[in-house]
Amino acid sequence: MKKLILILLTFVLAMSFMTGCSAAEQSTETTEKFVLTMQIGNPVMTVNGEEKNIDDNGTIPVVESGRTLVPIRAIIEAMGGDVKWDGETNTAVLTLGDDIITLVIGSETAFLNEEKHTLDVEPKIINDRTMLPIRFIAESFKFSVDWDEKTETITITKDIADNSETTKGGKTLVVYYSASGNTEKVANYIKDAANADIFELVPVDKYTDDDLDWTDESSRVNDEHDDESKRDIKLESTTVPNWSEYDTVFIGYPIWWGIAAWPVNNFVKDNDFSGKTVIPFCTSASSGMGESGKLLSNMAGTGDWQDGMRFRSGASESDVKSWVDTLNLAASNNK
Ligand SMILES: Cc1cc2nc3c(=O)[nH]c(=O)nc-3n(C[C@H](O)[C@H](O)[C@H](O)COP(=O)(O)O)c2cc1C
The missing domain is CATH 3.30.457.10 (Copper amine oxidase-like, N-terminal domain)
Known part of the structure; x- marks a missing residue:
């Protein structure tokens, strides 16, 4: 009984703290x-x-x-x-x-x-x-x-x-790279759930299906995987309009060999995340996020990088929305 009262008290206190803005x-x-x-x-x-x-x-x-x-x-x-x-x-x-x-x-x-x-x-x-x-x-x-x-x-x-009021006006941005559409779907679900803007990272030299065939030892992805110096992928743009207005930036990518697909690297290197909350997310066949978020955070050198979330390749809209809802973006945007 004592424990229940304690839990309830903690809950009430937590809620009053959360709403005490x-x-x-x-x-x-x-x-x-x-x-x-x-x-x-x-x-x-x-x-x-x-x-x-x-x-x-x-x-x-x-x-x-x-x-x-x-x-x-x-x-x-x-x-x-x-x-x-x-x-x-x-x-x-x-x-x-x-x-x-x-x-x-x-x-x-x-x-x-x-x-x-x-x-x-x-x-x-x-x-x-x-x-x-x-x-x-x-x-x-x-x-x-x-x-x-x-x-x-x-x-x-x-x-x-409900984040819709406080994130209105484009304070939240979803940036993503997607080679075959899975991460793109999740990015759009996040955009809708967080009432955010969206920015796609597009390599100048786009990956074809053959390029992405990791079972072919001579494919482009294998070549780049084997030689890190080849992972410097030029993007059509790394400049987001009104970048300074965003408090929260989601950054999404597929997992390639356990890390973030490297086309996101140049975006991360080229931008200043100071003062922003950065929330990585990824899709993968089975791997978790692993060190992918941490590696990107080190690459960026700025920003308050969160743990983020891995979704399965075919994640549903409700999976994604449930996650976004727990992030309490309204609070983080108004810190
Ligand atoms: C080159 C390459 C490497 C991959 N490596 C992994 C991996 O290490 N672990 C995993 O679970 N999935 C791996 N996958 C599967 C993708 O992460 C997964 O299909 C993802 O949802 C693709 O996202 P996209 O459609 O946005 O490109 C790999 C796919 C490719 C093309």
Whole structure:
């Protein structure tokens, strides 16, 4: 009970802190709700009203010792977070914004950032899926959790700042390079969700399908991959109109051999990101972001670079919107 009160207090404090900005800001900022529902035994969840399979294997939430265990990846990604799994130590690391939760299969001890917590039900592997106690996770990430006994439905909610007012006027920019259209789709979803402007990076010498064929040892990408000096790709333009007006810059690229596709490099080198929040994003077949954002940040030498987000090549609009909604751009734009 004490813990619940503490969590609620933390939540109320966090919300009052988040909304404790100037009156002018409050008057332009409206809120919308993130709502995710799941039902015990049901492989379909809803995210902001849209039905989705929890995963491709038909995994379902279950109840163990009176606590709901859920397959975590789909849910955390819907919340806009990221899940990393270390098979050697049986550890799941969940990240959302600045918060990190670490859980170990079969252990009742979990960490929220540096803080140790004792779970009342331990994480388990059921049918090859990592099942974690959703209440602890959702509340740690400052989402509210409701349980409807009758329908065995769990509802996870969070009020989200609507960015449309504060980002109006072009304070947010999405810059991207896309060789085959996947990153372009994600860039456009971000543009719509953040009410941002968009700037495409176009190589003067565009990549053909043959150029991109990494299975051909003599292809252009292989050649450039093997010889770093050949990765100096001239772009049609690296100059964004009204660059100084942007507070937040998303920068998107496909992953090539574990790093950012190098056509973005010259944009990053040519621009001054001082005073800007830079949020990298990428698409890939299976790799994570790896060091790609960090390498670009070093290349730029300026700007407040965030961790960013990796999307699968065919990411849906709702995946992208859920992530953008958690970024609270309105707050970051008005820092
Ligand atoms: C040259 C090349 C290298 C790639 N290397 C990786 C890789 O290391 N890991 C991965 O998951 N996907 C890799 N991919 C797949 C792309 O990252 C993925 O298809 C991406 O969504 C393409 O984005 P685009 O359509 O915007 O170009 C590679 C693709 C190409 C063409």
